[in-house]
Amino acid sequence: MRAIQYQSKEQPLALSLIDDPVAGIDEVIVNLKYSALNHRDVFITKGLYPNLRPGTVLGSDGVGEWQGKEYLINPNIDWGPDQQLPADEYHILGMPDDGTFAEKIAIHPDRLVRKPEHLTSSQAAALPLAGLTAYRVLFSRCQLSAEDRLLVNGIGGGVALFVLQFALAIGAEVWITSSSQEKIDRARGIGATGGILYSEDNWHKSLKKNSGGFDVIIDSAGGAGFSQLISTANKGARIGIYGGSCGPILNLSPQVIFWKHLNIFGSTMGSDQDFTAMVDFVDQYTIVPVVDSVFALADFKRGFDRMDHGLQFGKIVLDNRRLD
Template identity: 40%
Template sequence: MKSLVLSSPGRIELKDLPIPTLSPGKVLVKMKAVALNRRDDWIREGKYPNIKFGGILGSDGAGVVEQVFDEADKSWVGSEVIINPNIDWGPDPEVQSSKYSVLGMPVNGTFAEYISVSLDRIHRKPAHLDFLQAAALPLGGLTAYRALFRKGGLHTGQNVLITGFGGGVAQFAFLFAKAAGANVYVSSGSDEKIEKALKLGAKGAYNYRKQVNFEELWKTKGGFDLVIDSAGGDQLNNFIKVLRPLGKIVFYGATNGLPAKIDLYRMFWNQLSLIGTTMGNDQEFVDMIAFVEKHQLRPMVDSIRPFSKMVESFPDITKSNKVGKIVFQI
């Protein structure tokens, strides 16, 4: 089977590998589509722990169950499924266990024509999504769902600011918050993305390269109840300024690094919360799929490419002009 492997530091390549042999509790899924995440490129660059050379990358994907090990599970054969990339979250729904990892490193991932996964990792594909859309959903959708609802406590009518619109998690946060009845605002460094967000129903959209005075957001919109961010850095203090009392900043990354300082005075006086989050537990994955089905949401797909173009497509994940996921048809 064709598989995308990390062959050496910084080097990825498509290789022919044997189709996995099943063991008890496992199922074989013939992949129909997979999606690229920044995580995949960071693994290529060696920025994740427990790197295993020769391992198959990929956390997102959808396909059809072709074979099961256990006779009791044969009803799954032929089912269209998406894959939960969580591995060993553990018993505490609030925080992952010390054994936690994500599909695609060190455990072999989705970037292959076939994958062997535990039966409890597969879920019925939402009927309103095709394989390409479904493949874009797992990692970004789960991260956004937990950030908004478990960590952010989002409810109808709140003002929400989602930074970095166009990225994988941010697009799901936008779709989910809008479906939940929030007043959704976005920031981006691209006028094209700003225009896209407004067409999709954003209440407001701001180019942070041009509108650096976040005080104006407070004056015109009355402040935000929740900010969803992945960049971190010194802009955290801008978000603190525009939060309403009891407001929350939920962040799932820190691509801009650490802030030089944090406005603790404003934080304690306004009783604000700065909350970290990563991925989500298995029940949240189930709840996320149900939410997508209930609201008939469709992931934004930036481009669809053949699986044979994966290696040359990796640099595109870092480009700022895309809106939605890069998806590959197998």
């Protein structure tokens, strides 16, 4: 079969012809229809993940067919029974286990979750990893309720858009930031109340004044802007952190943290229970993932480039049956 394998730091990815996967004990073979990119995949190509194993098929998100039915793949492996924390052996499909950027995958059937009926196969492929990350940070960690005013810092990526959509679904008021006016406008089209360019001087002061301040803030940037970000927090706010694309947080005031009684929660991925709850939520509120673009599997490099340059608004999907 054809599959995108991680090769080496110098020449990270290639669409290779490899042996079909063989089902291990209790595993089944799923014919993959669509997959989707995550920042994780781009980080892996840059050598920014530990213990990279050459020859691994990348890809965490996938939708495929088994015994005539279509399934989402739950990318969690060995989270374990503790809802609060993953077990030490926890990892994500697609490194070091072979992932979804291939024609087929050998996988335990307990990783297969029914595809929500209102979604096309390519929409559903956009859901797993980003939807899980968004669901956990927003609900399991930050306990968002309809009465909260939410700020999503940096709209456009898969997780941030699910955060926006999930929050709107329950009736919360959502504001967003971006470096792109076009992305702000598109987010407002989806239902965001307001947004601001974080490249503007004193953006945080305008945003706090215009919005009235935030009860929940979701961030994946960190960096020098984090202090401005939490200056927009209301007393008792919950701040969810699921990434750090702008590097270390600089000059964070302990006084702001304790005077405002802030709650800062780190979050990454989620448990199997979170995954099931997320899919149920998407069903219940008929959430449709925002798909930025669909590339042929053979054309994966254009998808990786698009994500690497932050051009996307929504998920970048691969069509696993288009092989040349």
